[in-house]
Amino acid sequence: MKNQRSVLLLEDSALEIKKVERAFQKLGFENTLVSKINGKEGLAWLMENQDNLPGLILLDLNMPIMDGFEFLEKVKEDKVLKMIPVVIMTTSKHPSDKLKGFERQAAGYMVKPVRYSDFLEMLSTMKHYWDISELAT
Amino acid sequence: MEIIYIDDSEFDRLAFKRLIKKMGLSSVTIMESLDELDSLNISGDSILIRDCYVPGKEPDYSGFIEVYYVSGSKLSPSLQSKLKIDTDHFYLKPIKEDDLESMIKGTSVKENDSSLDLSYLDELSDGDEDFKREMVKVFLKEVPDQIDVLLDAVKNQDFKKIAETIHALRTKIRTFGILSIDELSENLEYTAKTKSFDSWTKFESEVGYLTSELKKSATELENMI
Incomplete structure (x- = not known):
């Protein structure tokens, strides 16, 4: 992938982190994957890395301390952070969770376990988005 | 006979x-x-x-x-x-x-006695047995503790904890294709989250079934590594 922005993964399950790492490896994405185990840690990392913000946030909903929805609300309230696309990855197929996600401006909603093909589709869309953003600037 | x-x-x-x-x-x-x-x-x-x-x-x-x-x-x-x-x-x-x-x-001739459908894990590992073993190890390390937490939460009727723990178990249930409890786990999580119990006794017994299936799967996975 030409664009080397990092990807922030917010996930508290070791199994899920391994799966995303594996998908990146398998699909040949060389972008750095940064993982944090809850929304609070994720926000703190974003604040510390204002000059090098990720190009994408992959967000689990059910996390301790600060859950996914709360994190998403805080990100979308921030003038700079709100530009980062956030894709929700959750086991919940419940329409109300999906609606809640999109109401909070999530860029996508994926039901776990996520298959390679779904990852590929989502990451390709993001790459396209990054390319367009670069052309525009 | x-x-x-x-x-x-x-x-x-x-x-x-x-x-x-x-x-x-x-x-x-x-x-x-x-x-x-x-x-x-x-x-x-x-x-x-x-x-x-x-x-x-x-x-x-x-x-x-x-x-x-x-x-x-x-x-x-x-x-x-x-x-x-x-x-x-x-x-x-x-x-x-x-x-x-x-x-x-006294023996079953059913084609597949396994309680696991490992097709997703197979797709993910793509023949990499080390990766598969690593995933199994995470399951075996985390699931027994999560079962204890769940049973404790049921005992204390801590609905938030019940919902959270079942949610955490669901990614494992799906990853390791424990199909017998996939739908049940989703329903139990929803019931605990919304506190919409038809019968607490029924809920307890279904949690009992969920944990016994998880233990059965753990034994099966243990034999794999």
Whole structure:
């Protein structure tokens, strides 16, 4: 992938982190994957890395301390952070969770376990988005 | 070997009679209710085949070498838990010749006895056995603790914790294809989250079934690594 922005993964399950790492490896994405185990840690990392913000946030909903929805609300309230696309990855197929996600401006909603093909589709869309953003600037 | 068949459906009793005639079996007793068992002298090598919903008082099963359950519909987790049915001791009606043969032999000829569908893990690992083993190790390390947390939360009726723990278990249930509890886990999480219990006893028993299936899967996975 030409664009080397990092990807922030917010996930508290070791199994899920391994799966995303594996998908990146398998699909040949060389972008750095940064993982944090809850929304609070994720926000703190974003604040510390204002000059090098990720190009994408992959967000689990059910996390301790600060859950996914709360994190998403805080990100979308921030003038700079709100530009980062956030894709929700959750086991919940419940329409109300999906609606809640999109109401909070999530860029996508994926039901776990996520298959390679779904990852590929989502990451390709993001790459396209990054390319367009670069052309525009 | 004596075969005892109990079913309150006349149609199914007739179908069973036809099957045993076809298979040339002779030591067979067919009854309509569990209560009729009291009148029988059960020998130590009898097999009991019974419909899940047959009327009568649940008997003492000592004296039977095996007890098999049959039903016209798929086995529900609550019924499985209530009657303590092993999945390999359950058959869908109409009973086929192969089914009856496997009951008599005491071994199942079902194609796949595994409680796991590892196709997703296989896709993810793509032949990398080390990666697969790593994933299994995470399951074996985390699931027993999560079961303890869940049972504690049920004991304390801590609904938030119950929902959170089942949610955390669900990614594992899906990753390791524990299909028997996939839908159940989703329903239990939703019930705990919304506190919409029809019956707390039923909820407890379904959590019991969920944890027993997880333990069974853990044993199966342990043998894999």
